[in-house]
Amino acid sequence: xxxxxxxxxxxxxxxxxxxxxxxxxGEVTALRAMMEPGGAGGTMATALARLGHDVAIATRVxxxxxxxxxxxxxxxxxxxxxxxxxxxxxxxxxxxxxxTPDTQRTMISAVGxxxxxxxxxxxxxxxASRDALVMSAYSLVAGPQREYxxxxxxxxxxxxxxxxxxxxxxAVNALQGRLLPLxxxxxxxxxxxxxxxxxxxxxxxxxxxxxLRAEGIARLVVKVGExxxxxxxxxxxxxxxxxxxxxxxxxxxxxxxxxxxxxxxILAGAGLHEAAWxxxxxxxxxxxxxxxxxxxxxxxxxxxxxxxxxxQAS
Numbered sequence: 001x002x003x004x005x006x007x008x009x010x011x012x013x014x015x016x017x018x019x020x021x022x023x024x025x026g027e028v029t030a031l032r033a034m035m036e037p038g039g040a041g042g043t044m045a046t047a048l049a050r051l052g053h054d055v056a057i058a059t060r061v062x063x064x065x066x067x068x069x070x071x072x073x074x075x076x077x078x079x080x081x082x083x084x085x086x087x088x089x090x091x092x093x094x095x096x097x098x099x100t101p102d103t104q105r106t107m108i109s110a111v112g113x114x115x116x117x118x119x120x121x122x123x124x125x126x127x128a129s130r131d132a133l134v135m136s137a138y139s140l141v142a143g144p145q146r147e148y149x150x151x152x153x154x155x156x157x158x159x160x161x162x163x164x165x166x167x168x169x170x171a172v173n174a175l176q177g178r179l180l181p182l183x184x185x186x187x188x189x190x191x192x193x194x195x196x197x198x199x200x201x202x203x204x205x206x207x208x209x210x211x212l213r214a215e216g217i218a219r220l221v222v223k224v225g226e227x228x229x230x231x232x233x234x235x236x237x238x239x240x241x242x243x244x245x246x247x248x249x250x251x252x253x254x255x256x257x258x259x260x261x262x263x264x265x266i267l268a269g270a271g272l273h274e275a276a277w278x279x280x281x282x283x284x285x286x287x288x289x290x291x292x293x294x295x296x297x298x299x300x301x302x303x304x305x306x307x308x309x310x311x312q313a314s
Contacts, residue, residue, distance in 0.1 A: 008041020008136030047260035167191035253292025
């Protein structure tokens with residue numbers, strides 16, 4: 001069991017399943033609507049706790065029913081919320097998600113209380129006492145939360161704490177090249193294909209990966225959906241093929257589950273290929289449930305599922 005600090009948003013996902021997106025000024029009727037706990041921080045913390053780790057989360061929520069919903073699985077999974085901040089004025093962050101039958105998601109984010117995470121409350125020992133820091137890049141976008149996240153990365157570097165930073169389309173679009181200086185000392189940087197292209201301005205994976213390596217990103221993981229994921233170091237570039245699942249329902253949270261399972265593997269002593277395979281398995285399993293945190297993945301189930309369909313290298 002590792003001790004981890006997760007920095008990132010805990011949100012409410014307002015999910016609408018629709019046949020098609022409305023035209024500008026138009027209207028569609030949802031086939032199904034629901035609200036679920038979400039946010040990269042809340043989802044990664046929940047997944048890591050379910051995998052058996054001692055996890056604390058640094059996030060900020062408002063008051064009222066939205067905060068209770070955002071924290072439902074965080075609390076039920078046993079995540080340490082001693083670093084949780086409550087905002088008297090801001091609403092708990094939320095994301096409105098429109099999901100079409102091909103499982104593509106269109107999202108509208110309302111950052112709310114998360115953006116106001118107060119760095120004055122962060123002490124070096126709260127990071128240094130952990131085996132790893134797992135961070136959502138959304139925490140690096142703006143406001144007091146950015147100061148908190150940058151300081152947490154600095155404390156982790158000083159203490160030799162292993163760091164994982166997971167990108168997000170909104171974070172990459174907001175920060176662009178300003179992200180790269182913050183990532184050079186991060187041990188493991190994870191992103192999907194779209195984020196890779198947006199961050200580098202390239203249109204091919206090979207050129208984009210080469211660009212990030214030239215920028216000093218030492219270990220890079222690129223999630224490529226149905227293809228699996230690509231691990232990149234100075235010594236290798238390798239595709240780890242995806243785990244095939246039937247009846248994909250909802251991809252919300254799949255990338256966060258990937259990051260949690262990847263970190264779980266690395267901290268257990270797995271090599272990059274094995275850790276990426278665990279990430280592929282966790283992300284695939286998560287797509288079989290509706291909601292970012294609905295699949296209750298424990299370590300035994302992850303290991304069992306990973307063994308049933310061994311990873312294939314290319």
